[in-house]
Amino acid sequence: MRSKSEEKRQNILNAASEVFRETGFEGASMSDICTKAGYSRATLYSYFPSKEALFLEIMLAGGQSQADAITSALDPATPNVEESLVHFGKALLTFIYSPEILALRRLAIAEATRSDFGHLFYTRSRKQGEIVLTAFLKQAMDAGKLRQADPAVAVAHLSGLLESELEEMFYRSEITPLEPLYIDRITHSAIDVFMAAYGARG
Structure with missing residues (x-):
């Protein structure tokens, strides 16, 4: 009760x-x-404390279970890091480029110079995912499944690769869900490049 x-x-x-x-x-x-x-x-x-905080609470509450499911793809014990990253990438892109979440991201960017909404959105959503992904990559590096590097920088590179072909979505007047086959292609392409840069040597 x-x-x-x-x-x-x-x-x-x-x-x-x-x-x-x-x-x-x-x-x-x-x-x-x-x-x-x-x-x-x-x-x-x-x-x-503010309208922004209230709005953010409402918007993020509906997507929390899906966000948890996305990060659950990152199993530190996996023998195949590349496969885990593909599963993660496809789930992530499907979620953050859904019409509802993309609209929220665009609002966060627009509000960033006028209020603390943008910062709140980042710390309550994307930042949490980055923390989980950083820990996953660090463990993979320590286990020899990826080459040694700064895991936080690797996260930035991975995020950039996954979203590199989707920037135009932020400028469209109408937002429609991405086709699964399109997401699959983009994700595999991004992870291929990431593994070429961060895959274990030799």
Whole structure:
């Protein structure tokens, strides 16, 4: 059974979801959310410090299970690092280039110069994935499955390779899901290049 505090927090999230759906992020205000939820501004701010934090909580909650499934592909005990990275890459691209998540990423970039939304989005989402991927690559390097290198730099290179053919997606007016065969081709191409650079020598 949820506590009163948890119930109140969920009520705020539900009210905020309705307001965001009705008015969009730009048109929504904390006052509107207070009115919809039936709580004071002090109560609202005691749970969420800003509209950006509230919006981010709503958006990320729906994708958390999928994000967990993506990182679960990175099994440190795997004998085939390349295969694990392919599974990871395909799942990652399918998720971060879905219409909902891509729209959120574009919003984070647009808001970066006006609020802390961009930074919040990065630390709550992409940064968490980078931490898991860095640990995976380091363990693979220590086990001799990849050549020794700075794993954080390797993560940056891998991310760049996976997204290198998809930059135009950020500039399209209409966002549609990527075809599985297209994602498969892009992922294999990116991992081929990554393994050529970071594969174990000899």
